Amino acid sequence: MLHALSGSYTSSNIGLTQFLTKVRRAFDRAPTKASTFIKRSEPVLLKRTETDEWEEGAQIIVEGERLDIVLDNCARALYFHETGKKFSGAAHVITAFTMYLHEEFQANINASVATATAYFEKHARKGKNPDVFWYKFEEGEKSAIFLMCFYSSSEVLVRLTKN
Structure with missing residues (x-):
């Protein structure tokens, strides 16, 4: 990663x-x-x-799949850090720091991350070294969502869906 x-x-x-x-x-x-x-x-x-x-x-x-697995694991580790509980549901990873060769798909990725960024705007950043990594987290009844940022502007959105 x-x-x-x-x-x-x-x-x-x-x-x-x-x-x-x-x-x-x-x-x-x-x-x-x-x-x-x-x-x-x-x-x-x-x-x-x-x-x-x-x-x-x-x-x-x-290898995009390999990168998604690592980011999924990061979100699960952060979930445990936040809640003290292990997460066992499905995860969906969206990487905004990668480029996709399909224009419409890329536009959807950008829109998803922009929507999440706007939603999390008032949430405090978490992480001890925000120049390298920070994240924002919210848990709902059926899912948990993370907005993670590496190196100031490489954003990742991970949605964990509860079983």
Whole structure:
């Protein structure tokens, strides 16, 4: 997850520093890690939101299912942290820091995260290092929802549905 989040186009300078140092060292020590993590890549131009400048980058295709499993597990761990109870229902993960190749699907992802962000606006951020990770949580009768944010702007929405 560190590899995908820190290298994401939505990542802050903290995340990019992690990618260029820690992740690069991991790939140098074990080159097969890079080849199993990255299915393929292509050069692209990226626009930095912080500086409004264009720079060269790479579109990296990763194992989305694997990433969703890790994020699902993060939400379950946070649920336990919040409630003291283990969650055993289904989870639905929406990653706003990844790009989808289908325009309508991407628009639906963006709209879902924007709706959740607006809903959670008045909720306090939780987490000890908000520059790296914070989350917001609400539990209802039939579900629990998490809005998680990594490296300042890589957002994830996870809905846990109770059995």
